[in-house]
Amino acid sequence: MDVPAKGNVLGRVVPARYVLAVLGSIGMAIVYGLKVNLSVALVGMLNKTAIKIALGNKSHDDTLFKNLSVIPDNEECQPTGGSNRNATELVGPFVWSSEVQGIVLSCYFWGYFVSQIPGARVAELFSAKWVMFFSVAINVVCTLLTPVMAEAHYIAVVIMRIGEGIGGGVTFPAMHVLLSKWAPPAERSVMAALVYAGTSLGTVISMLMAGVLTANVGWESVFYVMGGLSCVWCVLWVILVQDSPQQQPLISAEERSMIVSSLGGKTNDKSHKKLPVPWSKVLKSPPFLAILVSHACSNWGWYMLLIETPFYMDQVLKFDMTENAVITALPFLSLWIFSIALSRTLDWLRSKNVITTTTARKIGTLFASLVPATCLLGLCYIGCNRAGAVVLMAVGITSIGGMFCGFLSNHIDIAPNFAGTLMAMTNTVATIPGIVVPIFVGILTHGNQTISAWRVIFFVTIGLYIIEIIAYTLFGSGEEQPWNKVTENKEDFEVKPLKTEKTHV
Numbered sequence: 001m002d003v004p005a006k007g008n009v010l011g012r013v014v015p016a017r018y019v020l021a022v023l024g025s026i027g028m029a030i031v032y033g034l035k036v037n038l039s040v041a042l043v044g045m046l047n048k049t050a051i052k053i054a055l056g057n058k059s060h061d062d063t064l065f066k067n068l069s070v071i072p073d074n075e076e077c078q079p080t081g082g083s084n085r086n087a088t089e090l091v092g093p094f095v096w097s098s099e100v101q102g103i104v105l106s107c108y109f110w111g112y113f114v115s116q117i118p119g120a121r122v123a124e125l126f127s128a129k130w131v132m133f134f135s136v137a138i139n140v141v142c143t144l145l146t147p148v149m150a151e152a153h154y155i156a157v158v159i160m161r162i163g164e165g166i167g168g169g170v171t172f173p174a175m176h177v178l179l180s181k182w183a184p185p186a187e188r189s190v191m192a193a194l195v196y197a198g199t200s201l202g203t204v205i206s207m208l209m210a211g212v213l214t215a216n217v218g219w220e221s222v223f224y225v226m227g228g229l230s231c232v233w234c235v236l237w238v239i240l241v242q243d244s245p246q247q248q249p250l251i252s253a254e255e256r257s258m259i260v261s262s263l264g265g266k267t268n269d270k271s272h273k274k275l276p277v278p279w280s281k282v283l284k285s286p287p288f289l290a291i292l293v294s295h296a297c298s299n300w301g302w303y304m305l306l307i308e309t310p311f312y313m314d315q316v317l318k319f320d321m322t323e324n325a326v327i328t329a330l331p332f333l334s335l336w337i338f339s340i341a342l343s344r345t346l347d348w349l350r351s352k353n354v355i356t357t358t359t360a361r362k363i364g365t366l367f368a369s370l371v372p373a374t375c376l377l378g379l380c381y382i383g384c385n386r387a388g389a390v391v392l393m394a395v396g397i398t399s400i401g402g403m404f405c406g407f408l409s410n411h412i413d414i415a416p417n418f419a420g421t422l423m424a425m426t427n428t429v430a431t432i433p434g435i436v437v438p439i440f441v442g443i444l445t446h447g448n449q450t451i452s453a454w455r456v457i458f459f460v461t462i463g464l465y466i467i468e469i470i471a472y473t474l475f476g477s478g479e480e481q482p483w484n485k486v487t488e489n490k491e492d493f494e495v496k497p498l499k500t501e502k503t504h505v
Contacts (some may be wrong), residue, residue: 010502016251017259020241024175024195025135026243027237029202030230034139035108037222038146038161040210040328041313044091044152044219044288048498058227066358086433092219097209100154102442103171107158109434111165116431119170120177120424128245128420138167139233139289142225149222164306172196172427177420180412181244184262186351187200189360192409193343197401201338207329264417281364281493283485287414288422290475295426296409297468300433305397308441312470315449317386327390333396342367346405364406370397372494372496373465374457383451394458407472414423414477 096104123131132392141162150154183191195462206226215220215373245256282288309328313319319327346360355363375396383387440460444453 014417016245016248017184017187017255017353018194019250020178020182021191021194023233023241024178024238025198025201026233027132028138028175028198029205030170030197030233031139031171031202032390033202033206034164034201034226034230035168036144037206037210037226039105039115039311039473040207041214041219042090042104045094046188047095047102050452056252061468069220071354083212094150096154097447099439099443102438104151104154104157104161104417105438106435108161108165108168109431111162111167112169112434113165113428113431114165115169116173116424116428117421120173120420122176123177124418124420125168127243128174128181129237129241131174132178133237135167135169135171135174136230136237139164140227140234142167143223146223147383149295167432169427173420176411176423177422178243179409180416181263182259183412184259186262186347188412189343189347189350189364189405189409190340192412193339193404196338196404196408199338200401203332204329204336207332208326209327211329230419276419277418278483282415282418282422282425285414285475285480285481285483286475287410288426288475288482290472291410291414291422292426292429293471294369294468294476295430296433297364297464297471298368298403298407298439299430299461300464301369301376302400302403303434303437304441304461305372305393305400308437309393309397311441311445312454314450315445316454317384317389319386331394334394334398335401339404341406342402343405358476359478361406361410361413361478362473362476364402364404365476366469367402368400368406369465369468369472371402373462373469374397375399376465378456407476410476410478414479416480417484466481 054390117313119135142160146157146160149160179188179195180194209226210222213225238252245251247257248256313328333382342364346355346363349355350357350360375392378392379389379396382392411426412419441457444457
Protein backbone atom coordinates (compact mmCIF):
# COMPACT_ATOMS: atom_id res chain seq x y z
CA MET A 1 0.00 0.00 0.00
CA ASP A 2 1.30 3.43 -0.91
CA VAL A 3 2.20 5.80 1.91
CA PRO A 4 0.60 9.25 1.52
CA ALA A 5 3.09 11.97 0.71
CA LYS A 6 2.34 13.98 3.82
CA GLY A 7 4.88 15.91 5.83
CA ASN A 8 7.11 15.90 2.76
CA VAL A 9 8.88 19.20 3.33
CA LEU A 10 12.23 17.46 2.91
CA GLY A 11 11.00 15.80 -0.28
CA ARG A 12 10.10 19.18 -1.78
CA VAL A 13 13.47 20.72 -0.93
CA VAL A 14 15.75 17.76 -1.72
CA PRO A 15 14.64 14.96 -4.07
CA ALA A 16 14.11 11.83 -2.00
CA ARG A 17 15.98 9.71 -4.52
CA TYR A 18 19.09 11.81 -3.96
CA VAL A 19 18.70 11.62 -0.20
CA LEU A 20 18.87 7.87 -0.72
CA ALA A 21 21.84 8.20 -3.09
CA VAL A 22 23.83 10.48 -0.77
CA LEU A 23 23.18 8.37 2.32
CA GLY A 24 23.94 5.26 0.27
CA SER A 25 27.21 6.84 -0.81
CA ILE A 26 28.10 7.69 2.78
CA GLY A 27 27.19 4.14 3.82
CA MET A 28 29.50 2.72 1.17
CA ALA A 29 32.17 5.19 2.31
CA ILE A 30 31.85 3.95 5.89
CA VAL A 31 32.07 0.29 4.92
CA TYR A 32 35.08 0.85 2.67
CA GLY A 33 36.70 3.24 5.12
CA LEU A 34 36.45 0.71 7.94
CA LYS A 35 37.82 -1.92 5.58
CA VAL A 36 40.95 -0.08 4.48
CA ASN A 37 41.84 1.70 7.73
CA LEU A 38 43.69 -1.42 8.88
CA SER A 39 45.97 -1.22 5.82
CA VAL A 40 47.24 2.16 7.05
CA ALA A 41 47.04 1.50 10.79
CA LEU A 42 49.07 -1.67 10.30
CA VAL A 43 52.08 0.45 9.38
CA GLY A 44 51.99 1.83 12.93
CA MET A 45 50.92 -1.42 14.61
CA LEU A 46 53.97 -3.41 13.49
CA ASN A 47 57.40 -3.45 15.09
CA LYS A 48 59.45 -3.71 11.93
CA THR A 49 62.76 -3.94 13.71
CA ALA A 50 61.59 -6.94 15.72
CA ILE A 51 60.19 -8.52 12.58
CA LYS A 52 63.56 -8.18 10.85
CA ILE A 53 65.30 -9.73 13.85
CA ALA A 54 62.77 -12.58 13.81
CA LEU A 55 63.66 -13.19 10.17
CA GLY A 56 67.29 -13.54 11.29
CA ASN A 57 68.41 -10.61 9.10
CA LYS A 58 69.20 -13.17 6.45
CA SER A 59 69.76 -12.02 2.94
CA HIS A 60 67.13 -13.01 0.44
CA ASP A 61 67.64 -14.73 -2.86
CA ASP A 62 65.80 -12.68 -5.43
CA THR A 63 67.25 -14.48 -8.47
CA LEU A 64 63.77 -15.46 -9.65
CA PHE A 65 62.60 -11.87 -9.67
CA LYS A 66 65.77 -10.58 -11.31
CA ASN A 67 65.41 -13.15 -14.06
CA LEU A 68 61.87 -11.89 -14.64
CA SER A 69 63.02 -8.29 -14.66
CA VAL A 70 63.95 -6.49 -17.85
CA ILE A 71 66.12 -3.88 -16.14
CA PRO A 72 68.57 -4.36 -13.25
CA ASP A 73 67.43 -3.63 -9.69
CA ASN A 74 70.68 -2.84 -7.86
CA GLU A 75 69.28 0.45 -6.55
CA GLU A 76 67.32 0.74 -3.35
CA CYS A 77 65.14 3.77 -2.78
CA GLN A 78 66.29 5.95 0.08
CA PRO A 79 63.83 6.89 2.87
CA THR A 80 62.17 10.30 2.61
CA GLY A 81 61.69 10.74 6.34
CA GLY A 82 65.30 10.30 7.52
CA SER A 83 65.66 9.40 11.17
CA ASN A 84 61.98 10.06 11.85
CA ARG A 85 61.10 7.12 9.66
CA ASN A 86 63.25 4.76 11.70
CA ALA A 87 61.70 6.04 14.91
CA THR A 88 58.25 5.35 13.52
CA GLU A 89 59.22 1.75 12.79
CA LEU A 90 59.88 1.08 16.47
CA VAL A 91 56.45 2.19 17.75
CA GLY A 92 54.31 -0.82 16.84
CA PRO A 93 53.76 -3.52 19.49
CA PHE A 94 53.03 -6.42 17.13
CA VAL A 95 55.54 -8.80 15.57
CA TRP A 96 53.51 -10.19 12.68
CA SER A 97 55.27 -11.72 9.71
CA SER A 98 54.33 -10.75 6.15
CA GLU A 99 52.33 -13.99 5.91
CA VAL A 100 50.34 -13.10 9.05
CA GLN A 101 49.80 -9.60 7.69
CA GLY A 102 48.47 -11.10 4.47
CA ILE A 103 46.05 -13.33 6.37
CA VAL A 104 44.80 -10.44 8.54
CA LEU A 105 44.16 -8.31 5.46
CA SER A 106 42.65 -11.05 3.30
CA CYS A 107 40.37 -12.68 5.89
CA TYR A 108 37.91 -9.81 5.44
CA PHE A 109 37.01 -11.40 2.14
CA TRP A 110 36.23 -14.78 3.69
CA GLY A 111 33.13 -13.24 5.26
CA TYR A 112 32.55 -11.07 2.20
CA PHE A 113 32.53 -14.14 -0.02
CA VAL A 114 29.82 -16.11 1.82
CA SER A 115 27.34 -13.33 2.59
CA GLN A 116 26.59 -11.84 -0.81
CA ILE A 117 24.06 -14.17 -2.47
CA PRO A 118 22.05 -14.81 0.75
CA GLY A 119 22.13 -11.06 1.45
CA ALA A 120 20.96 -10.25 -2.07
CA ARG A 121 17.97 -12.60 -1.87
CA VAL A 122 16.98 -11.20 1.53
CA ALA A 123 17.21 -7.69 0.06
CA GLU A 124 15.08 -8.64 -2.96
CA LEU A 125 12.46 -10.61 -1.04
CA PHE A 126 12.22 -8.56 2.16
CA SER A 127 14.07 -5.27 2.71
CA ALA A 128 17.21 -3.85 1.12
CA LYS A 129 17.08 -0.93 3.56
CA TRP A 130 17.58 -3.16 6.59
CA VAL A 131 20.19 -5.33 4.86
CA MET A 132 22.24 -2.18 4.25
CA PHE A 133 21.72 -1.09 7.86
CA PHE A 134 22.99 -4.47 9.07
CA SER A 135 26.05 -4.10 6.85
CA VAL A 136 27.17 -0.82 8.40
CA ALA A 137 26.16 -1.75 11.96
CA ILE A 138 28.23 -4.95 12.08
CA ASN A 139 31.21 -3.08 10.60
CA VAL A 140 30.94 -0.44 13.31
CA VAL A 141 30.78 -3.01 16.13
CA CYS A 142 33.72 -5.05 14.85
CA THR A 143 35.80 -1.91 14.26
CA LEU A 144 35.26 -0.68 17.81
CA LEU A 145 36.33 -4.08 19.15
CA THR A 146 39.47 -4.40 16.98
CA PRO A 147 42.02 -2.76 19.36
CA VAL A 148 41.01 -5.04 22.24
CA MET A 149 41.09 -8.09 19.99
CA ALA A 150 44.51 -7.15 18.58
CA GLU A 151 45.99 -7.08 22.07
CA ALA A 152 44.58 -10.57 22.68
CA HIS A 153 45.81 -12.35 19.51
CA TYR A 154 45.90 -11.82 15.78
CA ILE A 155 43.35 -14.63 15.40
CA ALA A 156 40.87 -12.43 17.30
CA VAL A 157 41.49 -9.69 14.73
CA VAL A 158 40.84 -12.24 11.99
CA ILE A 159 37.42 -12.98 13.55
CA MET A 160 36.59 -9.25 13.64
CA ARG A 161 37.63 -8.85 10.03
CA ILE A 162 35.50 -11.80 8.96
CA GLY A 163 32.54 -10.14 10.71
CA GLU A 164 33.22 -6.90 8.86
CA GLY A 165 33.44 -8.87 5.62
CA ILE A 166 30.04 -10.48 6.21
CA GLY A 167 28.56 -7.00 6.52
CA GLY A 168 30.55 -5.59 3.63
CA GLY A 169 29.51 -8.40 1.32
CA VAL A 170 25.86 -7.35 1.25
CA THR A 171 26.40 -3.64 0.51
CA PHE A 172 26.56 -3.79 -3.30
CA PRO A 173 23.61 -6.22 -3.69
CA ALA A 174 21.47 -4.18 -1.26
CA MET A 175 22.24 -0.89 -3.01
CA HIS A 176 21.61 -2.47 -6.43
CA VAL A 177 18.14 -3.51 -5.24
CA LEU A 178 17.45 0.02 -3.94
CA LEU A 179 18.70 1.62 -7.16
CA SER A 180 16.51 -0.68 -9.26
CA LYS A 181 13.50 0.79 -7.41
CA TRP A 182 14.63 4.39 -7.00
CA ALA A 183 16.78 5.34 -10.03
CA PRO A 184 14.95 6.56 -13.18
CA PRO A 185 16.64 5.03 -16.25
CA ALA A 186 17.82 8.44 -17.46
CA GLU A 187 19.64 9.02 -14.14
CA ARG A 188 20.84 5.47 -13.51
CA SER A 189 24.50 6.05 -14.34
CA VAL A 190 24.72 9.21 -12.25
CA MET A 191 22.97 7.73 -9.22
CA ALA A 192 24.99 4.51 -9.41
CA ALA A 193 28.23 6.47 -9.74
CA LEU A 194 27.25 8.74 -6.82
CA VAL A 195 26.47 5.77 -4.58
CA TYR A 196 29.41 3.56 -5.48
CA ALA A 197 31.93 6.37 -5.72
CA GLY A 198 31.42 6.59 -1.98
CA THR A 199 33.82 3.66 -1.80
CA SER A 200 36.61 5.92 -3.03
CA LEU A 201 35.53 8.83 -0.85
CA GLY A 202 35.58 6.52 2.16
CA THR A 203 39.03 5.36 1.13
CA VAL A 204 40.32 8.93 0.98
CA ILE A 205 38.91 9.93 4.35
CA SER A 206 39.91 6.68 6.01
CA MET A 207 43.49 6.69 4.77
CA LEU A 208 44.03 10.33 5.68
CA MET A 209 42.43 9.98 9.11
CA ALA A 210 44.17 6.68 9.79
CA GLY A 211 47.57 8.12 8.87
CA VAL A 212 47.13 11.24 11.00
CA LEU A 213 45.61 9.42 13.98
CA THR A 214 48.22 6.64 13.93
CA ALA A 215 51.13 9.07 13.77
CA ASN A 216 49.83 11.57 16.33
CA VAL A 217 47.42 9.80 18.68
CA GLY A 218 48.09 6.10 18.37
CA TRP A 219 46.87 3.26 16.18
CA GLU A 220 44.00 2.39 18.58
CA SER A 221 42.39 5.78 17.94
CA VAL A 222 41.89 4.87 14.27
CA PHE A 223 39.28 2.27 15.20
CA TYR A 224 37.63 4.15 18.06
CA VAL A 225 37.23 7.48 16.25
CA MET A 226 36.10 6.12 12.89
CA GLY A 227 33.80 3.51 14.42
CA GLY A 228 32.20 6.05 16.73
CA LEU A 229 31.53 8.63 14.00
CA SER A 230 29.88 5.98 11.82
CA CYS A 231 27.11 5.51 14.37
CA VAL A 232 25.52 8.80 13.23
CA TRP A 233 24.83 7.33 9.79
CA CYS A 234 22.86 4.43 11.28
CA VAL A 235 20.35 6.84 12.84
CA LEU A 236 19.94 8.92 9.66
CA TRP A 237 19.51 5.83 7.49
CA VAL A 238 16.69 4.42 9.63
CA ILE A 239 14.82 7.76 9.65
CA LEU A 240 15.30 9.03 6.09
CA VAL A 241 15.40 5.95 3.83
CA GLN A 242 12.67 3.54 2.69
CA ASP A 243 12.72 0.55 0.35
CA SER A 244 10.65 2.14 -2.42
CA PRO A 245 9.12 5.51 -3.40
CA GLN A 246 5.66 4.20 -2.43
CA GLN A 247 6.81 3.58 1.13
CA GLN A 248 8.57 6.94 1.53
CA PRO A 249 6.55 9.67 3.32
CA LEU A 250 9.33 12.25 2.79
CA ILE A 251 8.80 12.58 -0.95
CA SER A 252 6.77 14.88 -3.16
CA ALA A 253 3.89 13.42 -5.13
CA GLU A 254 5.51 14.66 -8.34
CA GLU A 255 8.79 12.89 -7.69
CA ARG A 256 7.05 9.67 -6.67
CA SER A 257 4.94 9.71 -9.84
CA MET A 258 7.99 10.42 -12.01
CA ILE A 259 10.05 7.57 -10.56
CA VAL A 260 7.24 5.01 -10.62
CA SER A 261 6.14 5.85 -14.17
CA SER A 262 9.72 5.81 -15.49
CA LEU A 263 10.17 2.31 -14.08
CA GLY A 264 6.92 1.00 -15.49
CA GLY A 265 4.86 1.41 -12.31
CA LYS A 266 6.30 -1.74 -10.71
CA THR A 267 8.62 -0.49 -7.99
CA ASN A 268 6.40 -1.92 -5.24
CA ASP A 269 4.89 -4.84 -7.11
CA LYS A 270 4.78 -7.85 -4.74
CA SER A 271 4.80 -10.35 -7.60
CA HIS A 272 7.89 -8.62 -8.92
CA LYS A 273 9.63 -9.34 -5.62
CA LYS A 274 8.71 -13.02 -5.69
CA LEU A 275 10.04 -13.82 -9.15
CA PRO A 276 12.25 -16.93 -9.17
CA VAL A 277 15.78 -16.46 -10.48
CA PRO A 278 16.26 -18.19 -13.89
CA TRP A 279 19.65 -19.54 -12.88
CA SER A 280 20.42 -21.60 -16.00
CA LYS A 281 19.60 -18.73 -18.37
CA VAL A 282 21.67 -16.32 -16.31
CA LEU A 283 24.72 -18.58 -16.32
CA LYS A 284 24.46 -19.05 -20.11
CA SER A 285 24.04 -15.34 -20.85
CA PRO A 286 27.08 -13.78 -22.64
CA PRO A 287 26.33 -10.24 -21.36
CA PHE A 288 26.18 -11.52 -17.79
CA LEU A 289 29.36 -13.57 -18.19
CA ALA A 290 31.09 -10.49 -19.62
CA ILE A 291 30.18 -8.59 -16.45
CA LEU A 292 31.38 -11.52 -14.35
CA VAL A 293 34.80 -11.69 -16.01
CA SER A 294 35.19 -7.91 -15.96
CA HIS A 295 34.23 -7.67 -12.31
CA ALA A 296 36.70 -10.36 -11.26
CA CYS A 297 39.62 -8.98 -13.29
CA SER A 298 38.90 -5.38 -12.33
CA ASN A 299 38.71 -6.27 -8.65
CA TRP A 300 42.19 -7.74 -8.77
CA GLY A 301 43.51 -4.36 -9.86
CA TRP A 302 41.17 -2.51 -7.50
CA TYR A 303 42.31 -4.44 -4.44
CA MET A 304 45.91 -4.28 -5.55
CA LEU A 305 45.73 -0.48 -5.52
CA LEU A 306 43.36 -0.20 -2.56
CA ILE A 307 45.06 -2.57 -0.12
CA GLU A 308 48.65 -2.91 -1.30
CA THR A 309 49.54 0.63 -2.41
CA PRO A 310 50.41 1.74 1.17
CA PHE A 311 52.85 -1.19 1.40
CA TYR A 312 54.45 -0.38 -1.97
CA MET A 313 54.88 3.22 -0.85
CA ASP A 314 56.37 2.01 2.43
CA GLN A 315 58.49 -0.94 1.30
CA VAL A 316 59.82 0.26 -2.05
CA LEU A 317 59.48 4.04 -2.31
CA LYS A 318 60.03 4.41 1.45
CA PHE A 319 57.70 7.31 2.12
CA ASP A 320 57.17 8.04 5.80
CA MET A 321 53.77 7.35 7.38
CA THR A 322 52.20 10.80 6.92
CA GLU A 323 53.37 11.08 3.30
CA ASN A 324 52.18 7.53 2.68
CA ALA A 325 48.67 8.27 3.92
CA VAL A 326 48.30 11.51 1.94
CA ILE A 327 49.78 10.26 -1.34
CA THR A 328 47.81 7.02 -1.20
CA ALA A 329 44.51 8.69 -0.33
CA LEU A 330 44.31 11.72 -2.61
CA PRO A 331 43.94 9.76 -5.90
CA PHE A 332 40.74 8.24 -4.50
CA LEU A 333 39.32 11.75 -4.15
CA SER A 334 40.05 12.42 -7.82
CA LEU A 335 38.50 9.01 -8.59
CA TRP A 336 35.29 10.17 -6.88
CA ILE A 337 35.18 13.39 -8.92
CA PHE A 338 36.11 11.66 -12.19
CA SER A 339 33.51 8.89 -11.82
CA ILE A 340 30.66 11.36 -11.32
CA ALA A 341 31.85 13.59 -14.18
CA LEU A 342 32.23 10.66 -16.57
CA SER A 343 28.85 9.15 -15.67
CA ARG A 344 27.14 12.53 -16.12
CA THR A 345 28.80 12.96 -19.51
CA LEU A 346 27.81 9.47 -20.68
CA ASP A 347 24.21 9.96 -19.51
CA TRP A 348 24.06 13.25 -21.42
CA LEU A 349 25.39 11.61 -24.59
CA ARG A 350 22.80 8.83 -24.21
CA SER A 351 20.00 11.36 -23.76
CA LYS A 352 21.07 12.99 -27.04
CA ASN A 353 21.12 9.57 -28.77
CA VAL A 354 24.81 10.05 -29.56
CA ILE A 355 25.72 6.72 -27.94
CA THR A 356 23.77 3.65 -26.80
CA THR A 357 23.69 2.24 -23.29
CA THR A 358 25.98 -0.56 -24.47
CA THR A 359 28.55 1.93 -25.77
CA ALA A 360 28.37 3.96 -22.57
CA ARG A 361 29.04 0.90 -20.42
CA LYS A 362 31.98 -0.15 -22.62
CA ILE A 363 33.52 3.33 -22.52
CA GLY A 364 33.33 3.40 -18.72
CA THR A 365 34.83 -0.08 -18.46
CA LEU A 366 37.61 0.76 -20.92
CA PHE A 367 38.64 3.75 -18.82
CA ALA A 368 38.69 1.51 -15.74
CA SER A 369 40.95 -1.12 -17.33
CA LEU A 370 43.14 0.24 -20.11
CA VAL A 371 44.40 3.31 -18.25
CA PRO A 372 45.36 1.49 -15.00
CA ALA A 373 47.09 -1.25 -17.02
CA THR A 374 49.14 1.37 -18.87
CA CYS A 375 50.04 3.13 -15.62
CA LEU A 376 51.15 -0.12 -13.98
CA LEU A 377 53.32 -0.87 -17.01
CA GLY A 378 55.01 2.49 -16.57
CA LEU A 379 55.39 1.85 -12.85
CA CYS A 380 57.32 -1.33 -13.62
CA TYR A 381 60.18 0.66 -15.13
CA ILE A 382 60.15 3.98 -13.31
CA GLY A 383 62.34 2.75 -10.46
CA CYS A 384 62.79 5.17 -7.54
CA ASN A 385 61.37 8.17 -9.40
CA ARG A 386 58.91 9.01 -6.64
CA ALA A 387 57.24 11.91 -8.42
CA GLY A 388 56.67 9.81 -11.54
CA ALA A 389 55.39 6.87 -9.50
CA VAL A 390 52.96 9.08 -7.61
CA VAL A 391 51.61 10.56 -10.85
CA LEU A 392 51.18 7.13 -12.47
CA MET A 393 49.38 5.71 -9.45
CA ALA A 394 47.18 8.79 -9.21
CA VAL A 395 46.13 8.56 -12.86
CA GLY A 396 45.61 4.79 -12.64
CA ILE A 397 43.48 4.97 -9.48
CA THR A 398 41.45 7.91 -10.80
CA SER A 399 40.54 6.15 -14.04
CA ILE A 400 39.22 3.12 -12.15
CA GLY A 401 36.20 5.33 -11.41
CA GLY A 402 34.94 4.44 -14.87
CA MET A 403 33.81 1.05 -13.55
CA PHE A 404 30.93 2.64 -11.60
CA CYS A 405 29.16 3.74 -14.80
CA GLY A 406 30.62 0.78 -16.72
CA PHE A 407 30.17 -2.88 -15.88
CA LEU A 408 29.28 -2.19 -12.23
CA SER A 409 25.91 -0.62 -13.07
CA ASN A 410 25.34 -2.99 -16.01
CA HIS A 411 23.47 -5.57 -13.90
CA ILE A 412 20.48 -3.21 -13.63
CA ASP A 413 20.47 -2.68 -17.41
CA ILE A 414 20.31 -6.33 -18.39
CA ALA A 415 18.00 -7.58 -15.60
CA PRO A 416 16.48 -5.02 -13.20
CA ASN A 417 14.28 -7.72 -11.64
CA PHE A 418 17.35 -9.60 -10.41
CA ALA A 419 19.87 -6.77 -10.09
CA GLY A 420 20.76 -7.61 -6.49
CA THR A 421 21.27 -11.31 -7.16
CA LEU A 422 23.34 -10.68 -10.31
CA MET A 423 25.52 -8.22 -8.42
CA ALA A 424 25.94 -10.77 -5.63
CA MET A 425 26.94 -13.46 -8.12
CA THR A 426 29.59 -11.39 -9.90
CA ASN A 427 30.82 -9.78 -6.70
CA THR A 428 31.16 -13.19 -5.05
CA VAL A 429 33.52 -14.35 -7.79
CA ALA A 430 35.20 -10.93 -7.73
CA THR A 431 35.86 -11.43 -4.02
CA ILE A 432 38.41 -14.13 -4.78
CA PRO A 433 41.03 -11.53 -5.81
CA GLY A 434 40.49 -9.80 -2.47
CA ILE A 435 41.42 -13.02 -0.71
CA VAL A 436 44.31 -13.88 -3.01
CA VAL A 437 45.94 -10.47 -3.53
CA PRO A 438 47.25 -9.85 0.03
CA ILE A 439 48.53 -13.43 0.33
CA PHE A 440 50.02 -13.30 -3.17
CA VAL A 441 51.82 -10.03 -2.41
CA GLY A 442 52.88 -11.27 1.03
CA ILE A 443 54.50 -14.39 -0.41
CA LEU A 444 56.31 -12.56 -3.23
CA THR A 445 57.59 -9.80 -0.96
CA HIS A 446 58.54 -12.01 2.00
CA GLY A 447 62.14 -11.04 2.70
CA ASN A 448 62.22 -9.50 -0.77
CA GLN A 449 60.66 -6.04 -0.58
CA THR A 450 62.17 -4.86 -3.85
CA ILE A 451 61.10 -3.23 -7.08
CA SER A 452 61.73 -6.49 -8.94
CA ALA A 453 59.28 -8.41 -6.73
CA TRP A 454 56.61 -5.75 -7.19
CA ARG A 455 57.21 -5.80 -10.94
CA VAL A 456 56.04 -9.41 -11.06
CA ILE A 457 52.92 -8.40 -9.13
CA PHE A 458 52.19 -5.56 -11.53
CA PHE A 459 52.63 -7.73 -14.64
CA VAL A 460 50.08 -10.25 -13.34
CA THR A 461 47.63 -7.38 -12.79
CA ILE A 462 48.21 -6.03 -16.30
CA GLY A 463 47.47 -9.46 -17.79
CA LEU A 464 44.13 -9.63 -15.99
CA TYR A 465 43.21 -6.13 -17.18
CA ILE A 466 43.84 -7.28 -20.78
CA ILE A 467 41.45 -10.21 -20.27
CA GLU A 468 38.82 -7.80 -18.95
CA ILE A 469 39.15 -5.49 -21.95
CA ILE A 470 38.74 -8.33 -24.45
CA ALA A 471 35.82 -10.03 -22.69
CA TYR A 472 33.72 -6.91 -22.10
CA THR A 473 34.41 -5.35 -25.49
CA LEU A 474 33.26 -8.51 -27.27
CA PHE A 475 30.29 -9.58 -25.14
CA GLY A 476 29.17 -6.65 -22.97
CA SER A 477 25.65 -5.29 -23.53
CA GLY A 478 23.40 -2.59 -22.07
CA GLU A 479 20.15 -4.12 -23.35
CA GLU A 480 17.58 -5.79 -21.12
CA GLN A 481 17.80 -9.57 -21.53
CA PRO A 482 14.73 -11.74 -22.37
CA TRP A 483 15.13 -13.88 -19.25
CA ASN A 484 14.58 -10.81 -17.05
CA LYS A 485 10.82 -11.10 -17.76
CA VAL A 486 9.68 -14.45 -16.38
CA THR A 487 6.31 -15.88 -15.40
CA GLU A 488 6.13 -16.87 -11.74
CA ASN A 489 5.54 -20.51 -10.71
CA LYS A 490 6.50 -21.96 -14.10
CA GLU A 491 9.25 -24.52 -13.88
CA ASP A 492 10.60 -23.67 -17.31
CA PHE A 493 10.43 -19.92 -16.65
CA GLU A 494 8.24 -18.97 -19.59
CA VAL A 495 9.68 -15.91 -21.26
CA LYS A 496 7.47 -12.92 -21.91
CA PRO A 497 8.17 -11.02 -25.14
CA LEU A 498 9.87 -7.69 -24.72
CA LYS A 499 8.89 -4.57 -26.59
CA THR A 500 11.48 -3.31 -29.00
CA GLU A 501 12.62 0.06 -27.85
CA LYS A 502 14.78 2.65 -29.49
CA THR A 503 15.09 4.63 -26.31
CA HIS A 504 17.92 3.92 -23.92
CA VAL A 505 17.57 2.06 -20.66
